[in-house]
Amino acid sequence: MERFYYVAVATFVLVFLLHHLLTRKKQQRLPPGPRFAYPILGHLPLLKKPLQTSFADLVSRHGPIIHLRLGRRHAVVVGSAAVAKECFSGELDVAIANRPHFPSAREVTFDYSVLTAVNYGALWRTMRRVSTVHLLSAHRVNVMSDTVIARELRVMVRRLARASASAPGDAARVELKRRLFDLSHSVLMEIMAQTRNTYSDDPEEDMSREARDMKDIIEEIIPLVGAANLWNYVPLLRWLDLYGAKRKLADVVNRRDLIFDNMIGAERQKLRQLERKKGEAHASESDKMGMIGVMLSLQKTEPDVYTDTFINALVSNLLAAGTETTSTTLEWAMSLLLNHPDVLKRAQEEIESNVGRDRLLDKNDLPRLPYLHCIISETLRLYPPTPMLLPHEASTDCKIHGYDVPAGSMVLVNAYAIHRDPAMWEDPEEFRPERFELGRAEGKFMMPFGMGRRRCPGENLAMRTMGLVLGALLQCFDWTRVGDREVDMATATGTIMSKAVPLEAQCKPRANMSAVLQKI
Numbered sequence: 001m002e003r004f005y006y007v008a009v010a011t012f013v014l015v016f017l018l019h020h021l022l023t024r025k026k027q028q029r030l031p032p033g034p035r036f037a038y039p040i041l042g043h044l045p046l047l048k049k050p051l052q053t054s055f056a057d058l059v060s061r062h063g064p065i066i067h068l069r070l071g072r073r074h075a076v077v078v079g080s081a082a083v084a085k086e087c088f089s090g091e092l093d094v095a096i097a098n099r100p101h102f103p104s105a106r107e108v109t110f111d112y113s114v115l116t117a118v119n120y121g122a123l124w125r126t127m128r129r130v131s132t133v134h135l136l137s138a139h140r141v142n143v144m145s146d147t148v149i150a151r152e153l154r155v156m157v158r159r160l161a162r163a164s165a166s167a168p169g170d171a172a173r174v175e176l177k178r179r180l181f182d183l184s185h186s187v188l189m190e191i192m193a194q195t196r197n198t199y200s201d202d203p204e205e206d207m208s209r210e211a212r213d214m215k216d217i218i219e220e221i222i223p224l225v226g227a228a229n230l231w232n233y234v235p236l237l238r239w240l241d242l243y244g245a246k247r248k249l250a251d252v253v254n255r256r257d258l259i260f261d262n263m264i265g266a267e268r269q270k271l272r273q274l275e276r277k278k279g280e281a282h283a284s285e286s287d288k289m290g291m292i293g294v295m296l297s298l299q300k301t302e303p304d305v306y307t308d309t310f311i312n313a314l315v316s317n318l319l320a321a322g323t324e325t326t327s328t329t330l331e332w333a334m335s336l337l338l339n340h341p342d343v344l345k346r347a348q349e350e351i352e353s354n355v356g357r358d359r360l361l362d363k364n365d366l367p368r369l370p371y372l373h374c375i376i377s378e379t380l381r382l383y384p385p386t387p388m389l390l391p392h393e394a395s396t397d398c399k400i401h402g403y404d405v406p407a408g409s410m411v412l413v414n415a416y417a418i419h420r421d422p423a424m425w426e427d428p429e430e431f432r433p434e435r436f437e438l439g440r441a442e443g444k445f446m447m448p449f450g451m452g453r454r455r456c457p458g459e460n461l462a463m464r465t466m467g468l469v470l471g472a473l474l475q476c477f478d479w480t481r482v483g484d485r486e487v488d489m490a491t492a493t494g495t496i497m498s499k500a501v502p503l504e505a506q507c508k509p510r511a512n513m514s515a516v517l518q519k520i
């Protein structure tokens with residue numbers, strides 16, 4: 001009996017050892033990182049806001065790529081241009097082209113099926129193609145520049161001029177971001193739904209009703225997703241939902257979806273009328289249709305792909321992705337200019353000598369305004385609106401910079417830190433648009449729009465809109481700070497790096513532009 005007992009124990013130990021030897025994974029060589037990790041939370045308590053600065057600090061201590069454990073998730077943070085370039089080339093670009101699916105964002109992203117959140121695959125490809133062909137291609141942006149963008153630009157300039165005319169000393173005090181958001185919103189709504197935003201007669205009203213409703217919704221969603229952020233790492237908190245974030249999120253998301261459902265309904269109605277008049281809509285007419293209309297006609301032949309949910313998800317996602325980013329960058333640009341009046345003056349002189357005083361600038365003028373372009377590049381360098389890009393996720397085990405990165409790891413790239421790397425940029429914290437002049441920045445690396453296959457598809461539209469808007473604001477108005485103090489450049493926390501204190505500035509029509517402003 002005793003012998004049988006020893007044989008059984010020995011067999012069990014042998015089987016256990018064999019199993020361990022056969023299934024043991026090769027020892028992983030993870031990137032370096034802080035040694036101490038808290039139970040359950042991992043390195044989460046080490047991260048301070050704003051995250052881009054906290055990550056930059058960790059990278060400076062541990063190396064250009066670091067490993068962190070955020071709750072149950074593995075995360076790697078890339079903090080150098082060389083490693084970022086490696087991430088977004090060749091097979092690695094594909095391996096990290098997924099997005100992490102955070103439970104806090106599930107409601108907001110139609111179960112992770114919006115373009116910014118969907119995993120790399122067929123649905124992503126279709127959404128990207130539709131957005132590029134019908135909204136974001138260079139051809140589309142060119143057409144829009146002379147039509148929709150030019151029209152909405154005139155509306156903005158006219159409303160600013162009216163606000164100034166009714167203010168003491170002809171100088172209106174404006175919160176610029178709201179007007180910039182309104183413009184980006186109007187442009188996208190017109191292209192996607194063929195609707196025009198509506199304004200009251202109040203000269204001080206700085207936003208249309210439609211843009212205000214959408215901004216309110218975005219501003220409600222962002223802190224709720226932020227409050228729910230810890231759910232992503234500690235699932236128990238999601239279950240407890242102490243702050244009621246789940247119910248509040250469901251509420252605001254329903255309000256958002258209703259707006260777009262109504263829009264889709266109205267476009268469907270228009271399409272039916274068009275078809276009744278002319279028979280089936282021809283492809284040649286797709287240029288005259290809004291993006292929603294085009295997708296509704298595609299729905300007839302491919303109803304399983306172009307569902308109403310697909311359309312709602314794509315349109316609301318593009319609107320959210322396009323409005324905050326563009327208006328935030330322009331707000332940073334104007335803040336920098338107000339703190340550097342010499343740069344502002346030089347940009348105005350450039351516009352005056354290349355465009356003149358008899359007409360509002362247009363898209364054909366932009367190639368003749370290189371200094372204006374340098375100002376936008378320098379703003380994107382210092383204040384990229386998505387400082388950590390959008391998070392990527394590894395779909396398979398892969399190697400970055402020689403280190404193992406397990407499948408499922410979140411990959412974050414610190415564009416903010418890369419843009420301020422003293423090894424690449426002289427006096428990186430200084431605002432100096434001249435560093436981009438005469439090809440001086442050639443060979444330097446920036447990635448405000450990301451890189452690789454998940455690179456921002458809206459870059460063309462964003463750059464064109466920003467050039468025209470900033471150019472028109474400087475051409476038509478003189479801008480001064482409110483009070484003697486410099487504009488506060490503190491950053492708020494969040495995925496989009498906004499100003500902590502919204503910019504307020506005084507704008508006064510330029511004397512030599514009064515004839516143009518009267519005609520607008």
Ligand code: HEM
Nearest residue numbers: 115116321322325326386389390448449450454456458462
């Ligand atoms: C100054 C303006 C903008 C900046 C700096 C910007 C920047 C970015 C960045 C960094 C990403 C993530 C890239 C990555 O994951 O690696 C992104 C993604 C995206 N952007 Fe933009 N963006 C801007 C404007 C726009 C506009 C105007 C639109 C469209 C109307 C847009 C639509 C998108 C979409 C749909 C994605 C997700 C792409 C994907 O996941 O495949 N963006 N953007």
